[in-house]
Amino acid sequence: MSIFNSRVFRFFFKNRRTMKIDRQLFRTGHPQIDSQHEEYLDLLDELFVIGREPQSDKKKVEAALNKAIDYGLKHFIVEEQLMESVNYPEIDAHRKKHSEFRVRVEKLQRDGQYLSPDAFLHEINLVMVKWLCEQMKTYDRELAEYLMKRKNQ
Numbered sequence: 527m528s529i530f531n532s533r534v535f536r537f538f539f540k541n542r543r544t545m546k547i548d549r550q551l552f553r554t555g556h557p558q559i560d561s562q563h564e565e566y567l568d569l570l571d572e573l574f575v576i577g578r579e580p581q582s583d584k585k586k587v588e589a590a591l592n593k594a595i596d597y598g599l600k601h602f603i604v605e606e607q608l609m610e611s612v613n614y615p616e617i618d619a620h621r622k623k624h625s626e627f628r629v630r631v632e633k634l635q636r637d638g639q640y641l642s643p644d645a646f647l648h649e650i651n652l653v654m655v656k657w658l659c660e661q662m663k664t665y666d667r668e669l670a671e672y673l674m675k676r677k678n679q
């Protein structure tokens with residue numbers, strides 16, 4: 527699959543042959559957040575295994591994509607509830623990131639049908655892996671640290 531030759535994406539994938547994402551990069555230390563991220567990354571693994579099949583059916587890719595998106599959006603609700611429960615000072619900025627993701631996935635779901643399979647997978651990778659995983663490494667990690675600090679007080 528051509529997209530996986532890109533250096534940017536190689537960073538996220540531990541093993542290009544199995545298409546498994548390197549999970550160590552995204553651990554925050556907060557058990558609930560991490561277990562949800564694990565589940566999300568499982569869904570991405572599934573998605574890329576399907577996308578990598580030589581004759582991969584676009585409908586199957588779409589179904590796997592929608593499953594990962596649904597899970598991601600549910601996860602955001604849980605995170606937002608966690609932030610509210612502790613009056614998290616950065617809640618607005620974090621919520622804004624979640625809204626950005628919602629806009630991007632809506633576009634992906636709407637325009638994906640017009641893209642070639644390779645271009646579609648490329649977009650999926652940009653939004654579902656690169657964008658969201660960067661967010662896990664920054665915003666979610668900060669949130670996790672705040673939650674853990676509050677718990678230990």
Ligand SMILES: [Fe+2]
Pocket residue numbers: 559563601605662666
């Ligand atoms: Fe998250």
